[in-house]
Amino acid sequence: MAELLLAADGVSVDFDGRVALSNVSLTVHRGEIVSLIGPNGAGKTTLVRVVLGLLQPSTGRVATLPGLRIGYMPQFMPIDEILPMTAARFLALSGVSDEVRIAKALADVGTDHLAGAQLRDLSGGELRRVILARALLREPDLLVLDEPVQGVDVGGQAELYGLITRLRDQTGCGVLMVSHDLHIVMAETDKVVCMNHHVCCTGHPEAVSRMPEYLALFGPAAAQHLALYAHGHDHRHDQHGDVVPLKSGRPMDGHG
């Protein structure tokens, strides 16, 4: 097994007596993509905040590899009209001011042409990529992505998840990702942790999709999504929506 980057052990959090997390355990290894899924209000973002050290758990602990570098992509990034800020400058806010590294990080997410653009002029998908570039700038061992496709249209979502997988392949970092859209997440994930205040079930996406806890949480409709996914894809769509055939695709007999 690859190097263990992060282990949360028996983490519980309550806010004024209301239980947000109950005895949650979780591991992320180098090169592994772990997806946290669960309904709204299930405590996914709370768990992320504990993992990042922003919130002290009531009980339990989070252990990380000594010297672990974390790249964080928050769910929301409110950029006011009143603040003039180019994409390149936004990356420099991280404390890394080396222009070569900033240009490379922007290129890694396919936004090198946007370096001089004002953040508020970017589309939802472009802004998410620029925020991801800021997380990459720190050459992280672990990427923590809270709803990485927030505000991105469906075609762009698959592109963005594909990009995250490619970045994992290139850098070998671990990825801990929060999501509530099941369909695409499952395809790009090594391990799914399905949670609703506590961990309901965990494992490989296909195995999880058959577990009764998963079906109880998301209903039969989710299982149907997964069934469609299991038919496989013989093509994907690029950023412009054009069909791009996969190298060794099976014949398409479900949704593309």
Add this chain to the structure above:
Amino acid sequence: MDDFVLRAFAAGLGAAAAAGPLGAFVVWGRMAYFGEALAHSAILGVALGLAVGLDPTWPVLIVAAAVALLLSALQESRGLATDTLLGIVAQGTLALGLVVLAFLRNVRVDLLGYLFGDVLAVTPEDIVFIWGAAVLAIAVLMRIWRPLLSTLVHAELAQVEGVAVARVRVTFMLLIALLVAIALKIVGLLPITALLIIPAATARAFARTPERMALIAAGIGALSVVFGLWGSLVWDTPSGPSIVVAALAAFLAVRIMFVRWR
């Protein structure tokens, strides 16, 4: 030109130099009401200073700094929305200050002078304090520039990236308290927020980077001080509101021209 006129311009330009960059951060961080609360609390400092027979500058600085620290501590605790909390502190300290002043029956107080600025009030010692404090405020602001900007854009991301968010925030709040003491005599307490936010909002139209916006805000603030004080001397109007009217005119002119260009 009379000495008091030169002192008034020197004091006003010092206040504008510090208010420009600080005001840019205030509008980026949506902290206008925070500035307002500190400015209102300063009247309590004026009252306490007069009660013990001191020039109000230092008492104002101490009270504003104490209120800044109190507010940053209270904001951590939940239960009150920030604007409610700021309203309570602003109105509460203003009322306390006015009641304390009412008890000082032996002291003749030019209350309007402290509220709206007084060109005759600035002493040579004030000029030294104003410019010393302005240079200090700008120097500290430059030291925390990047972490503060990162904190105002997204505090949790900044914290994950290693910024001591709480410390940076408190430092900035203390700088605003310092500005209240700087602007006390020439601008007056009530128009301080206007001197912070109007030049910064005006500068936005010309700026593509945060630094340019801060610099242009200081320039627009300085022009507002020059024209405002000139108007104040010619028409015998209170200096603070006159400076704000000049800043407002610049803001409206830029807005109107900017809209026409588009």
